Amino acid sequence: MxxxxxxxxxxxxxxxxxxxxxxxxxxxxxxxxxxxxxxxxxxxxxxxxxxxxxxxxxxxxxxxxxxxxxxxxxxxxxxxxxxxxxxxxxxxxxxxxxxxxxxxxxxxxxxxxxxxxxxxxxxxxxxxxxxxxxxxxxNRAWTFAVEHDRPFVTWKLATTLDGRSAAVDGTSRWISSRAARLDTHRLRGECDAVLVGTGTVAVDDPELTVRDEVDDPVAHQPLRVVMGERDLPDQRRVLNDRAETLHLRTRDPLEVLTTLFARDCQHVFLEGGPTLAAAFWQAGLVDEVVAYVAPMLLGSGASAVGELGIGTIADAAHLHVADVHVLQGHDGEDTNVRLTMTVGRR
Missing domain, CATH: 3.40.140.10 (Cytidine Deaminase, domain 2)
Structure with missing residues (x-):
């Protein structure tokens, strides 16, 4: 042409x-x-x-x-x-x-x-x-969804330098810095749905809304999605009226994505815990990883991702680093590094 x-x-x-x-x-x-x-x-x-x-x-x-x-x-x-x-x-x-x-x-x-x-x-x-x-x-997410008949999945995680998402006692606030949390809200706002498991709702009680610099919800909110077979505890923040919430009673990642695609969702922001993240990874349903790495060490505690079935270094999952960005607070101390990575197995 x-x-x-x-x-x-x-x-x-x-x-x-x-x-x-x-x-x-x-x-x-x-x-x-x-x-x-x-x-x-x-x-x-x-x-x-x-x-x-x-x-x-x-x-x-x-x-x-x-x-x-x-x-x-x-x-x-x-x-x-x-x-x-x-x-x-x-x-x-x-x-x-x-x-x-x-x-x-x-x-x-x-x-x-x-x-x-x-x-x-x-x-x-x-x-x-x-x-x-x-x-x-x-239109990368829209293009992917049209060509693959399912939403594009971005897995977001926050981890310490030694790969921990929580301490031994279960505490995890705040591994990610304020600057990283604000950045997470920006990325949430670019997606059609935010997805967690019932365990995350029960333990962490997240609201899963997009909020501004003063913690007020913005006008347009993505769909909040909780997957898992157990009932959601009463009075959880994800059930408030600040955004629509969908509870999908299944543990099958592909079933969830198929349901969301039918609801015109092209981009899913996966914010669940290590078990849910591992389930999506093993199903081949993670397309991008956004990792917020904090300059701290815990030594032990919950891993950022669950069992992946990898037994030797030769089978390690390799990702392509697309972007590295330092997120720094006004005082210079509140710092995280954001790594954006694409999954190279496709």
Missing amino acids: TFSAAEHEAMRRALSLAATPGVPRGPNPRVGCVLLAPDGSEVAEGFHRGAGSGHAEVDALAAAGEDARGATAVVTLEPCNHTGRTGPCSQALIDAGVRRVVFAQTDHNPVAAGGADRLRVAGVDVAGGLLADEARDL
Whole structure:
């Protein structure tokens, strides 16, 4: 495919629009669109603002009006071919008289796919693949979920330098620093569901909400999910009204992910204890690990992860370190290191 310099520049702008802060998480991907006049100048731009709102193409077309006729639409995702809360973007582009469509990422969602073919049949010039990797990175969890029919799983853990998640007496507050806890809330807010086991609820009584710097809950909350067969103790904070809570009475990680995928969850934040983490790992259902490492030693106590069935160093699980970040408090003492790692076995 051949793309003009103006189309490259427009796609970078469209990616920036798609990543606009404040767009609520949900079942839809983040998408941006820029309309170009025949001379390469920008006519209008738009982006998707969340489920139920106009898609990026429709947003840009509304801003352009009659100037969309004869334009090139540069969009980060193949225009959809689906009628849901809104009509198909492919047909909206055809109706507006757009002459060319350039998109980055192909839409593999079987519900929405086929927009490029619909455009071509209508006589629109279509070219795909421009900055496709950047578009995939922007919607990595959504892309993974669509391609694997299950949510992307990020396992978060907090550990001492010697791999302990709690002391011998069971105490674990606070292994992670305040800076690390604030960072955890940020990551929670990027996910569709936060998942723990019934044991964590019984022992630690977490609220599992996303909270700001002064510990107030933010407006948009992920689904709180507890898995396990036993009843939840009364008056647990996870049962309060600050967010929706789902109790799945199963110990099967794949069953949980299948249920959550059916509820339009594309990204699960796994915050359970060592037993739950080991169950997901052994099932091959961990895609990313975020570890907050505290500069402290306990010597003994609960391990950060349970039995993995590894008996020799040759069978050790290897991860790829994608990012290392030092999280430091204002006093310089409240410090953790955040390691973000991808699982290399896929």
